[in-house]
Amino acid sequence: MLKIENLHARIGAKEILKGLSLEVKPGEVHAIMGPNGAGKSTLGNVLAGRPGYEVTQGSVTFDGKNLLELEPEARAAAGVFLAFQYPVEIPGVNNTYFLRAALNAQHKVRGEQELDSMQFLKLVREKVKAMGMTPELLNRAVNEGFSGGEKKRNEVLQMALLEPRLAILDETDSGLDIDALKQVAAGVNALRAPQRAFLVITHYQRLLDYIVPDFVHVLADGRIVESGDAQLARELEAHGYAWVRERESAEASA
Amino acid sequence: MSASTPFGQSMHEAAASLRLPGSGLAWLDAARAEALRAFAERGLPDQRNELWKYTSLRALAQRAYAAGDNQAADRVVGMASLPLPAIGNQCVVFVNGVYRADLSNLNRLADGVSAGSLASGLRESPEPLRFLLDKRADDDDDGFTLLNRALAADGLVLRVAAGVNVAEPLHVVHVGVAAEAASALHVRSLIELGEGARLDVVEHHVGDAGAGHLLNLVRDVNVHARAHLGWTVIQRACADATVLRCSRVRLHDEASLGFHALELGGKLVRHEIRAELSGARARFESRGAFVLHDRQHADMEVLVTHRGRDTFSNAVWRGVASDRARGVVHGRILVQPGADGADGSFYNKNLLLSTSAEIDTRPALEIYADEVKANHGATVGQLDENVLFYLRSRGVPLEVARRILVRAFCAVTLDGIEPATLREYCDGLLAEQLPEVAA
Ligand SMILES: Nc1ncnc2c1ncn2[C@@H]1O[C@H](COP(=O)(O)OP(=O)(O)OP(=O)(O)O)[C@@H](O)[C@H]1O
Ligand SMILES: [Mg+2]
Numbered sequence: 175m176l177k178i179e180n181l182h183a184r185i186g187a188k189e190i191l192k193g194l195s196l197e198v199k200p201g202e203v204h205a206i207m208g209p210n211g212a213g214k215s216t217l218g219n220v221l222a223g224r225p226g227y228e229v230t231q232g233s234v235t236f237d238g239k240n241l242l243e244l245e246p247e248a249r250a251a252a253g254v255f256l257a258f259q260y261p262v263e264i265p266g267v268n269n270t271y272f273l274r275a276a277l278n279a280q281h282k283v284r285g286e287q288e289l290d291s292m293q294f295l296k297l298v299r300e301k302v303k304a305m306g307m308t309p310e311l312l313n314r315a316v317n318e319g320f321s322g323g324e325k326k327r328n329e330v331l332q333m334a335l336l337e338p339r340l341a342i343l344d345e346t347d348s349g350l351d352i353d354a355l356k357q358v359a360a361g362v363n364a365l366r367a368p369q370r371a372f373l374v375i376t377h378y379q380r381l382l383d384y385i386v387p388d389f390v391h392v393l394a395d396g397r398i399v400e401s402g403d404a405q406l407a408r409e410l411e412a413h414g415y416a417w418v419r420e421r422e423s424a425e426a427s428a
Numbered sequence: 429m430s431a432s433t434p435f436g437q438s439m440h441e442a443a444a445s446l447r448l449p450g451s452g453l454a455w456l457d458a459a460r461a462e463a464l465r466a467f468a469e470r471g472l473p474d475q476r477n478e479l480w481k482y483t484s485l486r487a488l489a490q491r492a493y494a495a496g497d498n499q500a501a502d503r504v505v506g507m508a509s510l511p512l513p514a515i516g517n518q519c520v521v522f523v524n525g526v527y528r529a530d531l532s533n534l535n536r537l538a539d540g541v542s543a544g545s546l547a548s549g550l551r552e553s554p555e556p557l558r559f560l561l562d563k564r565a566d567d568d569d570d571g572f573t574l575l576n577r578a579l580a581a582d583g584l585v586l587r588v589a590a591g592v593n594v595a596e597p598l599h600v601v602h603v604g605v606a607a608e609a610a611s612a613l614h615v616r617s618l619i620e621l622g623e624g625a626r627l628d629v630v631e632h633h634v635g636d637a638g639a640g641h642l643l644n645l646v647r648d649v650n651v652h653a654r655a656h657l658g659w660t661v662i663q664r665a666c667a668d669a670t671v672l673r674c675s676r677v678r679l680h681d682e683a684s685l686g687f688h689a690l691e692l693g694g695k696l697v698r699h700e701i702r703a704e705l706s707g708a709r710a711r712f713e714s715r716g717a718f719v720l721h722d723r724q725h726a727d728m729e730v731l732v733t734h735r736g737r738d739t740f741s742n743a744v745w746r747g748v749a750s751d752r753a754r755g756v757v758h759g760r761i762l763v764q765p766g767a768d769g770a771d772g773s774f775y776n777k778n779l780l781l782s783t784s785a786e787i788d789t790r791p792a793l794e795i796y797a798d799e800v801k802a803n804h805g806a807t808v809g810q811l812d813e814n815v816l817f818y819l820r821s822r823g824v825p826l827e828v829a830r831r832i833l834v835r836a837f838c839a840v841t842l843d844g845i846e847p848a849t850l851r852e853y854c855d856g857l858l859a860e861q862l863p864e865v866a867a
Contacts, residue, residue: 222821225813250823262818266836275832276822283823315836332822 181232192396208393222256251283253339257329264316322349347381359384379411433489442495450550463577466565482756493612500526519599525613540589576646580616590622597628604635617647621655628658635666642670651683665694681707689716700729705739715841717746720753727756734770750781757789773803
């Protein structure tokens with residue numbers, strides 16, 4: 175479904191992704207861990223099409239199509255979703271209005287029926303309830319004045335509404351209280367499906383107790399330096415990233 | 429700028445050829461003649477005039493305008509443009525500057541309200557209008573005010589008696605209809621609310637394409653003690669119209685004005701609002717937005733003078749310009765000696781949607797009293813790239829995302845428009861305007 179090969183990307187003169195390769199098949203959950211500043215968010219941003227990143231080498235295909243040549247909105251319509259590490263506030267834009275505009279824009283591109291406001295309200299209320307979110311957040315401006323955790327839940331609400339094929343969650347667990355963490359994980363697990371894949375960027379093993387990944391990767395200095403199963407996350411938790419570096423250099427000198 | 433331009437000459441020719449209502453009245457003839465002389469001396473305002481600093485009249489000075497539209501009384505108007513839907517149907521209509529009783533509808537006018545034409549007032553009973561028209565040029569009168577005094581042929585005279593609360597909004601519609609030539613339309617109006625009266629006015633400017641007239645509208649707005657005026661301006665003049673307005677507002681003790689403006693149309697547009705808060709505890713709240721594209725030019729001069737004690741003013745304005753449009757916002761708060769306890773603020777944010785667009789904003793405070801609270805702030809910026817990307821990453825196409833954000837940016841200026849149907853209508857107009865702007 176998603177195939178990243180030897181991806182190099184930079185911002186300005188600074189190279190951040192330095193030959194990253196990763197393949198994700200439908201139904202899989204991949205966790206990405208790695209030190210601060212390694213390039214995890216950059217990977218999410220490049221996949222979602224954020225302006226400002228220049229891909230200098232390598233390729234990304236999504237369902238066989240060259241993802242990199244699509245506009246961000248076209249990627250969204252194709253099924254790519256990024257839950258932001260730092261969701262932005264949009265003063266003056268009502269959250270419900272925003273969610274409906276997003277859903278209907280995608281429906282339109284795909285030639286599906288657009289929802290009127292009654293249909294949409296019914297749908298969004300169900301999702302809000304399932305997420306354990308305060309319905310009042312629907313009536314406020316997008317993320318404006320939301321607490322850290324409320325913003326993250328709002329990201330997951332968007333994911334639940336938009337039903338993407340590939341969801342990239344960038345530290346969606348950070349800033350969540352214990353109950354919220356469980357609810358967010360339940361939200362993700364509810365969406366797990368044979369046709370849908372997840373890239374879960376996180377610093378904490380704890381999330382992966384709830385969302386059990388098929389693969390865990392360590393991203394360091396712009397590349398995937400280690401891959402394994404859920405056990406890898408536990409070892410990282412125990413030993414830290416220095417342990418990965420040691421293993422790497424041991425391999426290199428072997 | 430000299431009056432011996434094609435524009436100035438056309439004005440003098442107009443003065444010679446027009447037979448204005450009320451002519452023959454000695455005081456009126458004298459006032460008109462004096463105003464014309466003063467115009468000959470001063471000419472059009474130039475950019476050394478602080479209030480015209482960013483609005484050049486050089487192109488306008490080269491144009492000659494016809495002396496009004498002599499068929500204005502018979503022009504056919506598409507009904508679609510008259511009273512706005514869902515906000516009552518009481519309206520006073522001016523076509524090319526001339527009052528049209530046949531198009532106006534005042535059948536439900538409350539007792540104590542009179543709304544009529546300046547021209548018929550001058551013919552039938554000029555004396556009550558003398559205070560309005562018998563004026564000598566003072567330093568604040570610019571060339572357009574003088575021309576208006578010399579040449580105004582009609583206007584609205586709207587009076588609400590003391591204590592009368594008018595429930596239904598009154599529409600004042602200025603329609604521009606294409607004529608054989610582009611005309612200068614000098615319109616002189618009065619809105620006067622007696623003590624404790626209440627009235628909502630919806631002023632609407634609309635026009636046919638090709639009606640490239642110059643509307644030179646001067647009005648006095650007098651709100652007496654404890655009276656309240658709600659005044660909403662929706663300006664959708666046609667793309668080649670010049671719409672110049674000067675409003676002199678006086679607010680007496682505890683009087684209040686809630687002003688809203690949505691400036692969308694026209695080619696060269698200006699509104700100078702001079703609000704004098706002369707009575708104690710008078711209040712003036714203004715909210716306005718212009719949304720410009722193409723080569724539109726809009727200049728909003730909001731000049732507030734606090735004279736009374738504990739007076740309050742608050743202004744929230746938004747400007748949006750794309751293409752090669754040019755916007756100007758000048759918010760001045762002057763607190764005169766004796767206006768102790770005054771509280772004045774002016775906030776203006778602007779959005780540039782293209783690199784060739786330009787907006788100049790100047791907030792200014794001058795304070796000569798004690799215990800005064802005064803605040804101002806002004807910014808000019810672009811749409812936030814991070815926010816745009818956030819919307820796009822959810823599937824919202826770029827143009828739609830821009831439109832959503834521009835609309836949200838202006839939305840605050842619609843707060844407080846009453847009734848809610850009018851506010852929604854304004855929001856709809858804004859949304860309609862945006863495809864042209866945000867594309
Ligand atoms: N706009 C930018 N300009 C310059 N450098 C940038 C920019 N954005 C990111 N970087 C740099 O790129 C590197 C990778 O950043 P990125 O946000 O991808 O890290 P991360 O792995 O997500 O880190 P964290 O775990 O702290 O979220 C960092 O060194 C960061 O400072
Ligand atoms: Mg990050």
